[in-house]
Amino acid sequence: MSKQPIGIFDSGVGGTSIWKEINMLLPNENTLYLADSANAPYGLKTKETIINLSIKNVEHLINQGCKIIVVACNTATTNAIYILREIYDIPIIGIEPAIKPAALNTQTKTVGILATKGTLSSELFHKTTDLFASNIKVIERIGEGIVELIESGQLHSEAMRNLLKVYLKPMIDANIDYLVLGCTHYPYLMPLLVELLPNNVKIIDSGEAVARQTKVVLEKNDLLNTSLAKGKCKFFTNGKTEVLASILNNEFEVEYLDF
Template sequence: MSKQPIGIFDSGVGGTSVWKEIHLLLPNENTLYLADSANAPYGLKSKQTIINLSIKNVEYLINQGCKIIVVACNTATTNAIYALREVYNIPIIGIEPAIKPAALNTQTKAVGILATKGTLSSELFHKTTDLFASNITVIERIGEGIVELIESGDLYSDAMKNLLKLYLQPMIDANIDYLVLGCTHYPYLMPLLIELLPNHVKIIDSGEAVARQTKAILEKNDLLNTSVAKGNCQFFTNGKTEVLASLLDNHFKVEFLNF
């Protein structure tokens, strides 16, 4: 089982930001990435629809022999992780917005979070926020339209920049010193975010923490790949293969999968 791949899925191409952290930490692990871009974004869908799509993705990854599943999608995690863990015995790792470190370290007592509607309206997100951020100001903004632009390959377009200006201004006005990225697509916007935010604002996402948790769960279950060879990385999408390939710097082959 140790040589079986780590299965990773997202509503689209954004979860590759998590895959990169996993691959950096565990370069000898085989990985299989699944981008459900045809159904992106998940953030505007109902909870049950998100659960159904997540089950479909997990079923595919398990059928490919994956030893562990990483839900590299904030919306899928916050809406479906409990349901997935009830159905499957395989280890399943989720991803949540990094509210805790932002809330614990803020000096201005104000943090911003940019996420999808599905994440911000979820019960899991509200529980986390109530637990760690009850004494600070949290400025939430739904990043409507951002995922769609990224999925179409318009990362640094004028349309993207204008959207970000709209969403970030209320946070800047509130004097935030942390911006939490609550969608795995958003780390790819880092150059624009750095340009638009004041210098003192720190930007955090959960990718590195998920990679560490993946390693810990693999160790706990005696599933770490002990091979010294570089891992085999496979990428599948039911959307535009060229968009996914571009985020991987075209170093990896991306295959179209009609699922």
């Protein structure tokens, strides 16, 4: 089992930000990435639909022999992770917005979070926020349209810049000192965000933490690949292969999969 791949899925290309962190930390692990771009974004769908899509993705990855599943999607994690863990025996890693470190470290007692509607309205997100951020001001913003622009290859467009200006203005006006990225697509906005935000605002996402947790769970279950060879990385999408390839700097072959 140890040589079997780590399975990773997202509602599109954004979860590659998680894949990159995992690949950096565990370069000898084989990985299989599944982009459900045809159904992106998950954030606007009903909880039932999100659960069904997540099950479909996990089924495919398990059928490909994956030894562990990383749900590289905040919306899928916050809406479906408990059900996935009830159904399947293999380890399943989730991801949720890093509101805890932001809440614990803020000096202005005001933090911003940019996420999808599905994440911000989920029970898991509200539980986390109530637990760690009850004494601070949290300015939430649904990043409507961001995922769609990224999935259509408009990451660096003027439309994206204008959208972010609108979303960030209330946060800047409220004097946030942390911006939490609550969608795995959003780390690809980092250069634009750094440009648009004041210098004192720290931007955090969950990528490194998810990679570390994946390593811990692999070790705990004796599933680490002990081979010294560099791992093989496979990428599949039911959307535009060129968009996923571009996000990966055209360094990997991307296969179209009708699923």
